[in-house]
Amino acid sequence: MDRNKASKKIEVNGIVQGVGFRPFVFQLAEKYRLTGEVANTSAGVVIMIEGGIDNMANFSRDLREQKPPLAHIIEIREDSQPIQGFKGFTIVRSDPSQVMSTLISPDVSICDDCRREMFDPDDRRHLYPFINCTNCGPRYTIIDDIPYDRPKTSMKHFKMCADCQAEYDDPADRRFHAQPNACSVCGPNVTLFSSDRMAVEGDDPIGMAADLLSKGRILAIKGLGGFHLAVDALNEKAVAELRQRKLREEKPLAVMSLNIGAIRQFAEVGENDEMLLRSRQRPIVLLPKKTKDGEEILARQVSPRNRYYGVMLPYTPLHYLLLSMGFTALVMTSGNLSEEPIAIDNGEAFERLSEIADFFLIHNRDIYLRSDDSIVRRSAGHTRFIRRSRGYVPVPVFLKDEIPPVLALGAELKNTICLTKGNQAFMSQHIGDLENLSTLHFFEKTIAHMKRVLNVEPRILAHDLHPDYLSTRYAGKQALECVQVQHHHAHIAGCMAENKVDGPVIGLSFDGTGYGSDGKIWGGEILITDYGQFERAAHFSYLPMPGGEAAIRQPWRMAFSYLMDAFGEEFRTFALPFLNPLEGGAMDVITRMIQKKFNSPDTSSLGRLFDGVAALVGIRNEVAFEGQAAMELEMLVAGQSDQVYEYEWMTGRPHLIPTRPIIQGIVRDIKNKVAVSVISSRFHATLVRLFTDLCVVIREERQLDRVVLSGGVFQNAILLSGLIHRLENQHFRVYTHQQVPPNDGGISLGQAVVAAANLKDRAN
Ligand code: ZN
Ligand code: ZN
Ligand code: FE
Numbered sequence: 037m038d039r040n041k042a043s044k045k046i047e048v049n050g051i052v053q054g055v056g057f058r059p060f061v062f063q064l065a066e067k068y069r070l071t072g073e074v075a076n077t078s079a080g081v082v083i084m085i086e087g088g089i090d091n092m093a094n095f096s097r098d099l100r101e102q103k104p105p106l107a108h109i110i111e112i113r114e115d116s117q118p119i120q121g122f123k124g125f126t127i128v129r130s131d132p133s134q135v136m137s138t139l140i141s142p143d144v145s146i147c148d149d150c151r152r153e154m155f156d157p158d159d160r161r162h163l164y165p166f167i168n169c170t171n172c173g174p175r176y177t178i179i180d181d182i183p184y185d186r187p188k189t190s191m192k193h194f195k196m197c198a199d200c201q202a203e204y205d206d207p208a209d210r211r212f213h214a215q216p217n218a219c220s221v222c223g224p225n226v227t228l229f230s231s232d233r234m235a236v237e238g239d240d241p242i243g244m245a246a247d248l249l250s251k252g253r254i255l256a257i258k259g260l261g262g263f264h265l266a267v268d269a270l271n272e273k274a275v276a277e278l279r280q281r282k283l284r285e286e287k288p289l290a291v292m293s294l295n296i297g298a299i300r301q302f303a304e305v306g307e308n309d310e311m312l313l314r315s316r317q318r319p320i321v322l323l324p325k326k327t328k329d330g331e332e333i334l335a336r337q338v339s340p341r342n343r344y345y346g347v348m349l350p351y352t353p354l355h356y357l358l359l360s361m362g363f364t365a366l367v368m369t370s371g372n373l374s375e376e377p378i379a380i381d382n383g384e385a386f387e388r389l390s391e392i393a394d395f396f397l398i399h400n401r402d403i404y405l406r407s408d409d410s411i412v413r414r415s416a417g418h419t420r421f422i423r424r425s426r427g428y429v430p431v432p433v434f435l436k437d438e439i440p441p442v443l444a445l446g447a448e449l450k451n452t453i454c455l456t457k458g459n460q461a462f463m464s465q466h467i468g469d470l471e472n473l474s475t476l477h478f479f480e481k482t483i484a485h486m487k488r489v490l491n492v493e494p495r496i497l498a499h500d501l502h503p504d505y506l507s508t509r510y511a512g513k514q515a516l517e518c519v520q521v522q523h524h525h526a527h528i529a530g531c532m533a534e535n536k537v538d539g540p541v542i543g544l545s546f547d548g549t550g551y552g553s554d555g556k557i558w559g560g561e562i563l564i565t566d567y568g569q570f571e572r573a574a575h576f577s578y579l580p581m582p583g584g585e586a587a588i589r590q591p592w593r594m595a596f597s598y599l600m601d602a603f604g605e606e607f608r609t610f611a612l613p614f615l616n617p618l619e620g621g622a623m624d625v626i627t628r629m630i631q632k633k634f635n636s637p638d639t640s641s642l643g644r645l646f647d648g649v650a651a652l653v654g655i656r657n658e659v660a661f662e663g664q665a666a667m668e669l670e671m672l673v674a675g676q677s678d679q680v681y682e683y684e685w686m687t688g689r690p691h692l693i694p695t696r697p698i699i700q701g702i703v704r705d706i707k708n709k710v711a712v713s714v715i716s717s718r719f720h721a722t723l724v725r726l727f728t729d730l731c732v733v734i735r736e737e738r739q740l741d742r743v744v745l746s747g748g749v750f751q752n753a754i755l756l757s758g759l760i761h762r763l764e765n766q767h768f769r770v771y772t773h774q775q776v777p778p779n780d781g782g783i784s785l786g787q788a789v790v791a792a793a794n795l796k797d798r799a800n
Contacts, residue, residue: 043072043086043117046099048109051139051431052080054184055106056170058127059212061099065125068095075128076183080110080139086119105171105316106141108431127207130183139460140176140184140489142427143260143407145318145351147172149210154353155360160199165242165354166224166401170214172316176430177261178216180404182489186215190402197222216401224401226354231390242354245397246361254278256371256385256393260352261407261426261465262378263371263385265392270364275335281392283373286660288339290320290346290409292368294359301364302326302333303345308414317427318351319410334365343671346411351427354399370408377468377478380406405485406478407465415753416760421777422751423450425465430490432460433775433785436536440795443483443494443516444787445507447523447550447780449662451475453483454784456792457492461533461785463776470506479507498791500526500783502551519791523550523783524561525570527746530786531778532567535771539566541742542573542734542768544727544759546749547779548588548643548662557581559641559747560693562730564738567793573734574691580636581644582629591665592618592657593626594648600630602699612706614654642723642749645695649719652702653712663748669716670752677717683726691730698722724758732766742769746786748779 048057053076061074061083070087085095096114103109146154150167153159161167168174178190186192196204200219203211211217218224228241238244245255252274255266265282267274269291279289293299296310303323305313312321322344325332332338339345348368350356359366370378371389379385380403385396407429411422421428437459444454451467464482468475487493497518499511511518521529527550528543543565545558552558560576579597587593592614599607605627608615615623629636646666651657655668681701686692698719705715735741743763750756756772763770776782 040089041086041119042089042092043084043119044092045115045117046083046085046096047077047080047113048083048099049080049112050110051106051108051141053139054170054175054213054215055141056104056210056212056214057081057107059170059207059209060102060104060107062125062127062207064095064098064102068092070095071122071125073122073126073128076130084117084120084122086122105147106144108139110434130185139432140179140182140430142176142317142429142431143174144172144316144427145349146353146356147316150353151356154356161219163357164220164223165226165352165357165399166216166218167353168214168216168218169210170212171210173214173216174260174401177403177405177407177426178401179489182491184215189215190404191216191218193400193402194218194223224399226397226399229386229396229398231386231394231396233386236395241397242357243361245395246358246363248395249363249366253394254281254392255395255397256379256389257354257358257368257397258382258385258399258403259355260403261405261409262380262403263389264368265371265389267367268363269334269338269367272335272337275337275367278367278369278392279337282369286340286664288342288344288346289367289369290348291334291338291365292348292350292355292359293365294350294356294363296349298364299323299347303347306414308419312412312414312419313347313349317410318348319412319427320346320348322411322413322422323347338367341668341671344413348409375469376472376474378406378408405465405482413753416757416772418772418774420751420773421775421781422779423466423781424452424463424776429465430462430486432457432462433534435459435461435533435789436538439789439792440496441492441494442496442498442788442791443487444498444521444784444791445500445511446784446787447500448502448505448507450777450780451479451507452781452784453479453486454788455486455490455492455494456788457490461788462486462490463785466781476506476510480510496791496795498787500551500787501553519794521787521790522553522570524552524558524563524747525565526783526786526790527778528563528565528570528744528786529567529790530776530782531744531746531771531773532565533785533789534773534775535744537742537744537771540564540738540740541744541771542731542738542740543570543744543746544731545747546642547747548641548749549639552640557637557639557641559639559643560645561640562690562727562734564734564740565744567789568796572690573738574685574693574730576640576642576645577692577694578638578640579695580630580633581639582626582636584635584637587644588647588659588662590658591647591651594644595651596623596626597630597636598645598648598695598699599652599703600627601694602696602703607703610703610707612652612703614651614657617657646749649702652699653706653715655712663751666749666752669719670754672713672716673720673754674711674713674717677714677721679718680722680725681718683722685730691733693726693730720754720758723755724762727759728762728766731763731768735768741767742771744771746773746778746782750778
């Protein structure tokens, strides 16, 4: 036996299928003159390799260090073996019955190589809008089942031409086994339609679309995870028209620009922002607006009353072709009516969007699973998700320990679901608000799809405590063991899970609404939290929400509630400016509702306090979307404030925090004509001090020094960074969300780990 020769079996676990991993292994083996084979397995790939010892070592090193861009290695195991005497190196064909369920790559933006080829007049894919390779292109949204092979994707309808097939079969080619491989001869194509479904004749549909956009027309454009509605972002009239037709009165509209240079014309791009914008996930990044002579550069209707734009770079070849026709920015907002799921199907798009779009730029590559654009923002030194969807899903969150398979159904608003497998928690894309039938269908479809492509049959269902949620009713109909999880417990547990922190911890769970264990509406909760259980250590005192849901849409009602509590009915004589537009009759009704506690559920919500304060200082009495008033209050903060309002709590189990002294302080400032921006700064500073002081007290009581921050209120960058800073100064260890959103989009992760912990507790 040759002493300088060795043989090894190497198992690689992770996202290593459909990302060019086997050809990469093949090329490495050739480079180091090694023999053997590589094959897909259920866990990833297995490599049998033999040859000279030095070359083997180099091979192992390069395997780790030079992996293809989309590969995500979780684990590599190497075992020595007896020499088998392979002749050459081969890629073993997948046996579909063997190859089950390995991690699937998310959809990825077009790579630099493909972009270069697309704009190269000599390339055979010159200007071809579906160019892709193993390093880029659609994945998750075109897969219907596993294993990830062309017949299981929406590319099955396209038979590759000889040229494409040759690339696909050549292990040395960048398109070896690139499942969506295509060209203009054999692949999908683009067509322009009018809103009455008539094809617009012409050999350059993208050019014609660009021309229409530059003339102020509204286009529905089929993208990667669904349709966008597009208009020229500089055209005030067109943007206003889109807003009106889409019934999206106030929410900011996302925009897309060709490159960073174009973005810098209208927004501030920090170093980290640039990295995020360019990342292959291509999220929407929130960037501070630039102004010129006090005026915004883009149409005012793009992002009214907001300091930020949501901006992204193109991520499909089609986007690049369109944007390169001379736009500073295009509005690219999701193609749906108000709160319905984004349209993905051509027929569906015509049906639902023909009242909005003048023209449709569509193609014939089906989208199997919709996926909205992801939204991120830099805050307190890290990237924070506002929405985690396209580009990130289905990369799992890795848990500290293996747990039984759980399906967690998520929250009512900003719903996502979570399916666990071993130590991996797979969060779904953004599903939306589970309040209408079409979103419920999408929810059910996503569950079925994820179970199929991840090959998981859950043993437990985790769902919210609320008896009337659609997800709770869905749970009731399944023949599975169900675990109910309290909303704010789930928030904290999710943040603990992604940080791999075990309880107990002090959890600050702050949001707008969540159903409490006592049937009341919680949202300003300090919880002592384990995965299995929680205890309320402190919360805001309950106050009535006059009219229930109506108080969310009309924050002035909340202002009334806080003012009644602080001053009694007398406050109506204070001549507070926010009272001016209100009708006497309506004010009387709300006052009586609060006094009699009629149709006024109790709430301890911090989100509502933000809303109420925003109304009280005169920002707005009504909102078009949840959290709008609170967001505008944050936008007004002018620098740090050393001054705070008085605050207190009543010691007990739990401690109770009255809003009274804070509201009284704010009213005093309003009477003294203190600027709203100053009031806002003081309000934020007050909360930071109040919560830090409470954490110090709770640390003494419970001997806990780790604080976990979660809940939608932590999208507020001022509060988040202020609290982290002050808590750390008090020597707390602080944990925040970096992999999933702090808002209800992250709830399903928390539900999953809580349910698993409860199962374990019961088993013991
Ligand atoms: Zn590529
Ligand atoms: Zn072809
Ligand atoms: Fe929440």
